[in-house]
Amino acid sequence: MSSVHSTRRALGMGAIAGLFSLGLAMSEVKAADPVRIGLLSDQGGTFSALGGVGSCVAAKMAAADFGGTVLDRPIEILCADHQNKVEIASTLARNWLDTQGVTALADIASSAAALAVQQVATESNKAVVMTSASGTEVLVNASCSPVGALWAWNTRTQAVSTVKGAMQGGKNKKWFFITVDYTFGHALEQDATKAIEAAGGTVVGSVRHPLNISDFSSYLLMAQSSGADIVALATGGLDLVNAIKQADEFGLVEGGQKLASFISFITDIHSLGLQHAQGMVLTTGFYWDLNDQTRAWSARFEKERNAKPTMVQASVYSSVLHYLKGVKAAGGTEPKAVMAKMRELPINDVITKGGQLREDGLMLHDILVAEVKSPTESKGPWDYYKIIGTVPASEAYWPLSESRCPLVQAKRS
Structure with missing residues (x-):
C-alpha cells in the first residue's frame, strides 16, 4: 500500500512540477511579447x-x-x-x-x-x-x-510665447491681427491679446477672414495702414502660406512692419522660401541647428x-x-x-x-523664439532661423491653479 501511495505521490509531484514548468514557460513567452x-x-x-x-x-x-x-x-x-x-x-x-x-x-x-x-x-x-x-x-x-x-x-502657449518673444526688450508694442474666423483663430487672438496687454502693448486693430481663401489683399491693406509694429497671423495651413506670400508682395516687411506667426513649422518656411518669409517672428520647441x-x-x-x-x-x-x-x-x-x-x-x-x-x-519645456533669416543670411538648405530668445516654461505655460482639468480640480476640493 505504501508503495502505491509513494508511486501516486511521485506522479502527483511530477504533474505539479510539469505544470509549474509549463507555467514558467508561458510566463517567459508572455514576458517576451513586444x-x-x-x-x-x-x-x-x-x-x-x-x-x-x-x-x-x-x-x-x-x-x-x-x-x-x-x-x-x-x-x-x-x-x-x-x-x-x-x-x-x-x-x-x-x-x-x-x-x-x-x-x-x-x-x-x-x-x-x-x-x-x-x-x-x-x-x-x-x-x-x-x-x-x-x-x-x-x-x-x-x-x-x-x-x-x-x-x-498648444494654441495658448504658442500665442503667449510668440507675444513675449516679439515684445522682448520693450519692442513691437502695437499689434494688428489677421485672424481666421473660427474657434482656432479666435482662441489664438484672445490669448495673444491678453499677453500683449499684460506686457504693456496694445491691439490697434483686427480683421477676420473666412477659412480657405486665396486673396488677402484687403486684410493686408488694413494692417499696413494701421500703424502696427507687428501684423499677427492667427491662422494656419494654406491660409497662412497665402497671407505670408501676399504680405511680401505688399511690402509689409520692407515698410518696417514685422509678421508674427503663432503656429508654423520649418516645413512651412521650406515651402514658402526665405524671400517670402524673411523677418517673420515665430516660436518653436525645437530647432535642428541649435547645438x-x-x-x-x-x-x-x-x-x-x-x-x-x-x-x-x-x-x-x-x-x-x-x-x-x-x-x-x-x-x-x-x-x-x-x-x-x-x-x-x-x-x-x-x-x-x-x-x-x-x-x-x-x-x-522652454520655448525658442526665432526670426526667419533673409536669403543672404542663410548658409544653405534648412538654415532658416535666427534664435533671438527663449521663453522659459514658467512664463510660457499657464499655472496649474488656472487648470480646468477635472483631475486637478478634484485634488483642490
Missing part, C-alpha cells in the same frame, strides 16, 4: 509634412536609441494613416489596443482625432497617449486624462527623410523615449503606473532639456 507603440498620423494630407511618415521615423529612432528592448521585451513601432478622420483614428486605436497589444499611442494629428483617441485610451485603460501633432489645449483641460499627455505645443547634439540627431533623421525634422517629429522622438523610460521604471506597461513614473522622471534628451510632465498631462 512592447508595441502605435503612431496614428496624417501620412498624405494637410499635416503630413509636419508629422506623418517623419514621425514614424522619429519614433523608430527613439526605440533604437533606447536599445531596442525594454524589460527584456523587444520594442515595436506600428504606424498607420488615420487620414485626419475621427472614425478611422478611433477604429485603428481600438483595434490596436484590443488585438495588437499596443500599450502607447503617439503623434495623432487633428484635434478631433486626438480627442477621440485619448477618449478610447481613457475608457479602456490599455494605453498611454502622447499627442504631438495636435495642439488643442482641451486635451489637458476639460478633456484631460490620467493616461494622456500633450507633448509638443551639436541637435545637429547630429537631425542629420540621422535627414538620411531617412531627406528633410530636417519639425518640432512635431522631434517631439514624437522625445515622447516615445520618455515613455520607454517610464515603462522601465514602472516595471511594466500598466498605463497609470507608467504615467506616474513619466511624471516623476525629468525629461532630458537631445530634444528636450529640463522638461516636466505635469499632472494635467501638459509637458512643460
Whole structure:
C-alpha cells in the first residue's frame, strides 16, 4: 500500500512540477511579447509634412536609441494613416489596443482625432497617449486624462510665447491681427491679446477672414495702414502660406512692419522660401541647428527623410523615449503606473532639456523664439532661423491653479 501511495505521490509531484514548468514557460513567452507603440498620423494630407511618415521615423529612432528592448521585451513601432478622420483614428486605436497589444499611442494629428483617441485610451485603460501633432489645449483641460499627455505645443502657449518673444526688450508694442474666423483663430487672438496687454502693448486693430481663401489683399491693406509694429497671423495651413506670400508682395516687411506667426513649422518656411518669409517672428520647441547634439540627431533623421525634422517629429522622438523610460521604471506597461513614473522622471534628451510632465498631462519645456533669416543670411538648405530668445516654461505655460482639468480640480476640493 505504501508503495502505491509513494508511486501516486511521485506522479502527483511530477504533474505539479510539469505544470509549474509549463507555467514558467508561458510566463517567459508572455514576458517576451513586444512592447508595441502605435503612431496614428496624417501620412498624405494637410499635416503630413509636419508629422506623418517623419514621425514614424522619429519614433523608430527613439526605440533604437533606447536599445531596442525594454524589460527584456523587444520594442515595436506600428504606424498607420488615420487620414485626419475621427472614425478611422478611433477604429485603428481600438483595434490596436484590443488585438495588437499596443500599450502607447503617439503623434495623432487633428484635434478631433486626438480627442477621440485619448477618449478610447481613457475608457479602456490599455494605453498611454502622447499627442504631438495636435495642439488643442482641451486635451489637458476639460478633456484631460490620467493616461494622456500633450507633448509638443498648444494654441495658448504658442500665442503667449510668440507675444513675449516679439515684445522682448520693450519692442513691437502695437499689434494688428489677421485672424481666421473660427474657434482656432479666435482662441489664438484672445490669448495673444491678453499677453500683449499684460506686457504693456496694445491691439490697434483686427480683421477676420473666412477659412480657405486665396486673396488677402484687403486684410493686408488694413494692417499696413494701421500703424502696427507687428501684423499677427492667427491662422494656419494654406491660409497662412497665402497671407505670408501676399504680405511680401505688399511690402509689409520692407515698410518696417514685422509678421508674427503663432503656429508654423520649418516645413512651412521650406515651402514658402526665405524671400517670402524673411523677418517673420515665430516660436518653436525645437530647432535642428541649435547645438551639436541637435545637429547630429537631425542629420540621422535627414538620411531617412531627406528633410530636417519639425518640432512635431522631434517631439514624437522625445515622447516615445520618455515613455520607454517610464515603462522601465514602472516595471511594466500598466498605463497609470507608467504615467506616474513619466511624471516623476525629468525629461532630458537631445530634444528636450529640463522638461516636466505635469499632472494635467501638459509637458512643460522652454520655448525658442526665432526670426526667419533673409536669403543672404542663410548658409544653405534648412538654415532658416535666427534664435533671438527663449521663453522659459514658467512664463510660457499657464499655472496649474488656472487648470480646468477635472483631475486637478478634484485634488483642490
